[in-house]
């Protein structure tokens with residue numbers, strides 16, 4: 050029973066050994082790459098399964114920053130194409146970056162959302178070699194992650210060594226074309242972002258010819274190649290000439306002429322007076338229309354008492370006419386909807402037969418009847 054326990058302890062020891070801080074040297078002026086091996090961190094997430102040789106292939110992403118800082122140092126860049134690929138820290142340190150850089154790496158398992166911290170120490174040390182003669186090549190059929198692994202860098206070095214004729218070549222910089230204003234390619238096979246590779250040597254470009262490339266996708270585009278000669282150092286800018294520190298005497302101070310006075314009146318008229326006058330005219334116009342030209346009011350005021358009396362008579366005449374028209378509907382029972390449902394006082398419902406009204410008694414408008422009048426036949 051003790052065996053699994055021991056294997057687990059062993060696994061924990063192995064894991065803690067693997068996550069121990071790695072320390073790397075990065076010489077100034079030389080390209081530096083640190084590959085974040087996904088498989089190693091994968092095993093750290095699953096220490097026991099590593100012993101038994103079955104490590105699941107989880108998606109893993111990395112977040113990198115300089116210790117006590119939110120981001121990486123300026124010279125160091127990070128890239129990872131896909132959570133199933135390795136990540137890379139890369140860049141070229143310069144003289145001012147010398148010293149110890151502690152890079153914190155947060156490893157996130159995107160399946161289980163477990164995380165842990167790791168760190169790598171990068172010591173930027175002095176120049177290992179001077180590379181005054183440099184050349185930059187553009188490799189169109191590559192992406193930055195495909196060029197960063199050491200084996201691919203070696204292949205490119207071999208190709209360039211053959212055409213340069215120097216054997217001390219070193220990488221100065223590797224940059225994605227996207228960082229140089231390149232365009233994101235279509236997501237189709239055969240379209241690549243492109244990579245700029247800068248190599249340097251101590252030797253002059255003795256022969257410079259387009260050689261063949263071992264790996265087709267490493268071939269360079271010749272029209273985008275540039276040679277850089279840093280062998281003669283730039284002369285430092287001339288030191289500023291120091292004066293005596295005392296202002297020279299003589300000559301009167303001539304103040305600069307003030308600009309000619311400007312007339313602001315036209316601006317004032319255009320921005321203040323004109324809109325104000327316009328608003329006033331519109332206000333007066335609206336006031337005149339509202340107060341003096343309301344036709345509806347005039348008509349009502351013009352209704353004399355005679356006219357009102359006439360209206361009243363017309364209404365009464367029309368009502369009488371309607372009543373007489375209703376009276377001619379002989380034999381047809383009144384619509385049920387016009388009849389009361391039951392006697393209000395007794396609650397008695399009229400028998401259907403009793404509903405045959407005399408035409409004269411049919412109330413035209415029920416609501417006008419007195420509430421307590423029995424609407425049943427009165428005969």
Ligand SMILES: *[C@@H]1O[C@H](CO)[C@@H](O)[C@H](O)[C@H]1NC(C)=O
Pocket residue numbers: 078141221222223224228229
């Ligand atoms: C390397 O390339 C990057 C991106 O183009 C640039 O910012 C950096 O200055 C370059 N470094 C050197 C040493 O050329």
